[in-house]
Structures are given as C-alpha cells and as structure tokens.
Amino acid sequence: MNITLRQIEAFLAVAQLEGFTRAAERIHLTQSAISVLIRELEEQIGVRLFDRTTRAVRLTEAGKEFFPFAEKALAELQTALHNTRDLIAKKRGRLALAAPPLIASHLLPPVMAKFREMYPGVTIVLKDLRADDILLRVRSGEVDFGVGTFHRLDEELESAPLITDSLILVCPKEHPLTKKNRVRWKDLAEHPLITLDRHSSLRHLIDRTLESVKCPSAPAYEVSFITTAIGMVEAGLGVSVMPSYVLLSTRHSNVQTRRIVDPTVNREISIVTKRGRSFSPAAKSFVDFSQQYIKSLPDTKR
Numbered sequence: 516m517n518i519t520l521r522q523i524e525a526f527l528a529v530a531q532l533e534g535f536t537r538a539a540e541r542i543h544l545t546q547s548a549i550s551v552l553i554r555e556l557e558e559q560i561g562v563r564l565f566d567r568t569t570r571a572v573r574l575t576e577a578g579k580e581f582f583p584f585a586e587k588a589l590a591e592l593q594t595a596l597h598n599t600r601d602l603i604a605k606k607r608g609r610l611a612l613a614a615p616p617l618i619a620s621h622l623l624p625p626v627m628a629k630f631r632e633m634y635p636g637v638t639i640v641l642k643d644l645r646a647d648d649i650l651l652r653v654r655s656g657e658v659d660f661g662v663g664t665f666h667r668l669d670e671e672l673e674s675a676p677l678i679t680d681s682l683i684l685v686c687p688k689e690h691p692l693t694k695k696n697r698v699r700w701k702d703l704a705e706h707p708l709i710t711l712d713r714h715s716s717l718r719h720l721i722d723r724t725l726e727s728v729k730c731p732s733a734p735a736y737e738v739s740f741i742t743t744a745i746g747m748v749e750a751g752l753g754v755s756v757m758p759s760y761v762l763l764s765t766r767h768s769n770v771q772t773r774r775i776v777d778p779t780v781n782r783e784i785s786i787v788t789k790r791g792r793s794f795s796p797a798a799k800s801f802v803d804f805s806q807q808y809i810k811s812l813p814d815t816k817r
Contacts, residue, residue: 518559520592523585525552526564530582533572608797611640613652614662617717617741618784619643622760623662626805633804637797646716653789659798661787664716674785678760678809682721682780684773685745685761686754692773699777700728707735707753709744721756724780745770758782 528538529549539546557564564578574582614623619641627639642649642658649661654671668674684698692698692706703725711718725732735753738744744755749769762772786802788794794802 516559518556519552520589522552522556522559523589525549526556526585527582527589529553529565529572530574530578535572606634606636608634608636608795608800609638609640610795610798610801611642611658612660612662612798612801613642613644613649613658615646615649615716616643617715617758617761618662620742621758622784622809626808629808630801630804634797634800637801639801645714650787653787656789656792659788659794660802662784663787664782664784665787666716668787671790672787673790674787677784677786677806679781679783680758680760682724682756682775682782683759683762684754684775685748685757685770686773687748687751688769688771690754690771692754693771695773697776698773700724700775701730701777703754703756704730709736709738709747709753709755710734711741711744712737712739714739717758720780720782724778728777 524542525538525544528541529535532538532541535546535549535553539549542549544552553565560577560581562577563575564581566573566575612623620643623641627641630637631639640658642652644652646663646665649658649663650665650668650672652658653661654669662677665674684692684703686692686706690706692702695702710721713719722732736744736747738747741757741761744757745761747753748755756775759772786805
C-alpha cells in the first residue's frame with residue numbers, strides 16, 4: 516500500500532467541504548487532480564470512500580470509518596514536520612543580543628558556552644553596550660533581544676524576567692569582614708569602598724541603599740568596569756558591592772564574598788524585546804535555555 520500525503524489531504528478536504536470544487540480551491544489543485552487523487556486512494560484501500568450525486572458528495576460507511584484515522588495521521592505528520600523544521604532552524608540559526616558589560620562579561624559567557632555544546636551550528640553575536648544603547652538596538656531590530664536591568668521601557672518594548680539577583684560584598688582574603696557570615700550595609704562605612712562610576716545603574720542602586728541606612732556613600736575609588744574593581748579588591752585597596760553572578764568568574768580569584776543584609780537587596784535582570792516581534796527558532800531556544808540554565812547555577816541563588 517502506497518498512500519500519499521496529498522491523497523489524504525484531498526480526502527479530508529472533500530469530506531469536510533462535501534464537494535470537489537471547494538476542496539480543489541482549498542489545497543490549490545484543479546478539480547480533475549482532486550478526482551484523480553481520490554480515485555487512487557480508493558484503489559489503494561480497495562473500497563469506495565464517497566457516494567457522488569449531481570447535488571452532493573457524501574462519505575460512505577467505509578469513508579466515515581477511515582476519516583478519523585486520516586485526520587489523526589495528517590495532524591501527526593504536520594506536527595512532526597513542524598518540529599523537524601524547528602530543530603533544523605535552531606541548529607543552523609543566528610541570533611544577536613545586547614547586554615551591559617558586567618552581564619556580558621560575567622553572566623552570559625557560561626550560558627553561551629553550554630548552549631554552543633548543544634547547538635554548535637548557531638551563530639551568536641553579543642554586543643556589550645550601555646542600557647540606553649541596548650534599548651535602541653532592540654527597538655531598531657539590530658538585535659533580537661537585550662539582557663539587563665531596565666527601569667523604564669516605552670510602548671514599543673516589553674520585558675520578561677530572566678533571573679532575580681542579589682547584591683553581595685567582595686573583599687580581599689583575610690579581610691576583617693570575612694570573619695562575619697553576613698555583613699550589614701552599615702559595616703561598609705568602616706572600609707574603603709570601590710564602586711562603578713555614576714553611569715552604572717548598579718551604582719545608583721548601591722547609593723540609594725547606603726542612603727536608606729544612613730551610611731556615608733562617598734566611595735574611595737570609582738571605576739568603569741567590574742573587572743577593574745575586582746583587581747583593586749584583590750590588591751587590597753578596598754571592598755566592593757557586586758551582583759552575585761560575578762561569583763561565576765571570581766571563584767578562583769584572590770577574593771572572598773559575603774551576603775549583605777539589613778537590607779537584602781535584590782534586582783531583576785530581564786530580557787527586553789520589541790513588542791510584537793516574534794523570536795527566530797534560534798533566539799527562542801537560547802532564551803528558553805538561558806532561563807533554565809541560569810536558575811540552576813548555585814551562585815546565582817546566593
């Protein structure tokens with residue numbers, strides 16, 4: 516038996532529309548082509564599937580018996596074809612994303628490395644930009660999505676949570692604060708503080724928190740990049756407050772970390788996209804994978 520997909524499509528169209536002309540229009544064939552397909556199918560099965568009159572086309576008893584199986588077979592085949600095309604697109608696709616330097620250098624590289632193991636054929640373009648530039652690139656369509664902490668979004672953009680991150684203290688090994696299991700924000704007043712410059716949203720969050728606990732917020736040093744701050748901490752120049760995901764790249768460096776409490780400060784890192792824009796299969800796969808993989812990392816739950 517050699518039943519084809521086209522024969523099943525023709526059978527279902529004629530059965531549902533009760534006519535050859537309308538069935539031909541639905542699947543973009545001529546009426547004579549539809550008739551040939553139905554005749555071939557009936558020859559394959561060995562029974563008549565339709566009773567034809569000048570006024571109507573009706574399923575025979577055998578046709579009624581065959582109909583649900585044909586409908587199910589076509590649906591399953593279409594699902595299989597869709598899934599296969601989707602998988603191929605993921606394996607051979609391309610995606611572009613943008614993130615602030617801190618996230619681009621600490622949070623995303625391990626995610627990208629693991630994703631590449633699963634989908635080596637996907638090309639990933641990562642742009643490290645300031646928050647305003649990220650939103651501009653997302654809005655223009657230059658990147659598929661952005662990752663970061665965004666306080667205000669216009670009507671063209673929308674966001675979805677990726678991870679909730681907490682702020683931690685990073686200090687030199689053997690530093691007095693390492694004797695505490697948890698450090699209070701007020702404890703920072705007694706030690707030189709190394710912070711990012713005022714262009715950073717992280718800096719604004721730290722300043723607001725220090726102000727809320729009535730702790731002096733004048734930093735001893737200001738830098739532009741988190742890697743510089745870590746280097747200065749390692750050199751013993753002071754302590755710094757950083758997102759907990761920096762632990763992914765500092766676990767082997769010459770620093771210690773502690774939770775900061777009273778208060779515990781969390782911030783939401785989100786994925787921002789252009790409203791109404793659909794993800795490519797590769798981009799959707801990366802987003803889905805990132806959400807699951809990052810949440811599984813113990814250091815991001817600190």
